[in-house]
Amino acid sequence: MENTINTQVRANSEPQPSGNSELLLQLKDVSVSYSPEKKAVLNVSADIYSNTVTAIMGPSGCGKSTLLRAINRMHELYPNIKTEGEILLKGENVLDMNPMKVRRMAGMVFQRPNPFPTMSIYDNVLAGYSLNNIKLNKQEKDEIVETTLRGVALWDEVKDSMTKKGSFLSGGQQQRLCIARALALKPELLLMDEPTSALDPISTNRIEELILDLKQQYTIVIVTHNMSQAARISDNSMFMYLGELVEYDSTKKMFTKPKEKRTEDYLTGAFG
Amino acid sequence: MSSTLQYRRAKDKVFLCVVCILSSLTMIPLFLILWELLKKGYKQINLSLFTEVAPSSMDAMLARISNEPIPGGILNGLSGTILMLAMAIVMSIPVGILSGIYLAEHKDSKFSSVVRSLTDLLQGVPSIVVGVVVYAWVVRPMHSYSAFAGSVSLAIMMLPMIIRSTEESMKMVPGTLKEAGLALGASYSTIILRILLPAAFGGLFTGSLLAICRVMGETAPLLLTALGASAVNLNVTEPTSAIPLLIWEFYNDPNLANLVWTTSLLLLVFVLVINIIAKNIAKKWKIQ
Known part of the structure; x- marks a missing residue:
């Protein structure tokens, strides 16, 4: 009974869209299991709006990376991992879509930088096109490389x-x-799995x-271990805690007035 | 207290000395072999070695009597070796690399572990046995010794080395690269061909070169399959000579015995050069 009430409260407290942002990603009862007995993510539901940064926090092993990787179906690399529920990206369930299309719509950045070692910097930027056999002429390539690298403030370097x-x-x-x-x-969504955990403070900044x-x-x-990072960006x-989504709210509210005791304990450093 | 320290330091030094001496001992055989081959073989090194076929016993005897260098060369062996190695490479490298990829990608499947153990066993099969089997499979049905039969036996001997080196170098490629490719929407085959294989290329190339080195000097299987020929032969269905076969022929003919040293020297130099190239490539292409 208590649980039901909690769920209701949580649903009501979910962040609302602001300005011209629209509903982009909907998680409905998403569960991920490594084996029938071992569920890593339990019935997570959440709405994510466009042009926002959503941080997923929680102690190690709470399922935050597992949830993130369910969104672009990375778990299919390992046949024993099962994803249940619905993940709607622009209204379409990614679990029913062609996985390659899903992954082009939802880009991913990993914990450790992993540029392709046999490709040049130029080819690395264009890898998404070349690996999908999308033909571009020289001018288009140059343009994409320059605008993208400028976008990540790497062009001048x-x-x-x-x-x-x-x-x-x-x-x-x-x-x-x-x-x-x-x-x-040009993905709709960018998934980042602790992108700064292997970097020094200046690079992190x-x-x-x-x-x-x-x-x-x-x-x-973005999945992050670092609470202050979540607060900043x-x-x-x-x-998340033990595979459950304990609380989902605007960062400001969560850091000032967490609704759940467990969130408060985590944020104040009582565990994790 | 300090005496224990001194004792330890002394022990350390003694141990280091012993290790150094023993490891320098391991270098001696190679240098002795090279020295012996050079000393006995240098007289016969000339251009005709590469441009002429092996001399007849009679020519060699006449040259010996008049105290001149033996005429002729090893062109028939050299061309035969290159021909058979080329065919063996064409046969074994695609199969070996594909099996290696399979083993690396399906590490834990039952089938992989069977393939892996059989590959190890294949590596242990004596080369003469491979020769006998290829004799039964290829030479008998074709009713002739041939370069093709020789290359089949060499290919069989190369396979296990290529499979294992492919598997090892594919395993060295970080799994994060596969995930990166997958996250960009690439298909599995694209990831293997365009990301993992290029990243493992250095290891594959080195492994293949070492396998080539290994079979370059094989004699026993060729005796039963390629047989040998006194002229340059580029017809794959005809008997063909090879450098190690020539060494064996020279050894069996007292008039030609002097050529054994030069030919062996050449074979050894080929093998060493390819080995050194392979090692350098391995270093250069190492994954960061």
Whole structure:
């Protein structure tokens, strides 16, 4: 009984759209299980609006990365992982769509920068096109590379070394290159899985500024370990614990007046 | 307290000395072999070695009597080796690389572990046995010794090395690259062909070169399959010579025995050069 009430409260407290943003991603009763006994994500429901940054927080092993990776169906790499429920991206259930189309609509940035080591910086940006056999002429390629790299504030640093391998760059630059690679395909949604956890503070800062900047054009869902990062960059926050979505609200509200005891405990450092 | 420290330091030094001495001992055989081959073979090194076929016993005897260098060369062996290696590469590399990819991508399946163990066993099959089997499979049905039969036996011997080196180098490619490709919407085959294979290329290339080195000096299976020929033969259905076969022929003919050293030197130099190239490529293409 208590649970039902909680769910209702949670649903009402979900962040509302502001300005001209619209409903982009809807999670309905999403569960992810690694095996029949072991569920990593339990019945998560949430609405995410366009041009917002949504942070998913929680202690290690709470299922936040698992939830994120369910959105672009990355779990299909491992056949024993099962995703249930509905994930509606622009009203269409991604679980029924062609996974390749889903992944082009929802770009992903990983924990560790992973530019393709055999490709040049230029080719890395265009990898999404070349790997999907989308033919572009030289002018289109140049244009995409330049605008995308400018978009991630990397253009000025690499414009003279386009033919060098991606691994030639520093960790922070590599991560911005990976963001550029994901953005080059003009996705509806950008999923980021702890994108700064392998970076130094200065590089982290630049990525955070970039995220705030990208919000104008993209919708971002970011998994983060770091509460202050979530407070700095996100509009809305989800707090997950043991696979459950405990609380989902605007970041401001959650950090000042959390509704749930568990959220408060986590935010004040009682556990996690 | 300090005496224990001194004792430990002394022990450390003694151990280091022993290790250094023993490891330098391992280098001696190679240098002795090279020295011996150079000493006995240098007289016969000349251009005709590469442009002429092996001399007849009579020519060699006449040259020996008049105390001149033996005429002729090893062109028939050299061309045969290149021909058979080329065919063996065409046969074994695609199969080997594809099986290696399968083993790396399906690490835990039952079938993979069977393939993996059989590959290891294949590597242990004595080369003469491979020769006998290929004799029964290819030479008998074709009613002739042939370069083709020789290359089949070489291909069988190369396979396990290529499969395992492919598997190992594919496993070295970080899994995050596969995820990155997947997240961009690429298909599985595209990821394998355009991301994982290029990233593993250095390892694949080195493994293939080492496999080539390994079979370059194989003699036993060729004796039963390619047999040998006194002229340059580029017809794959005809008996063909090879460098190691020539060494064996020279050894069996007292008049030609002097050529054994030069030919062996050449074979060894080929193998060493390819080996060194392979090692350098491995270093250069290492995944960061």
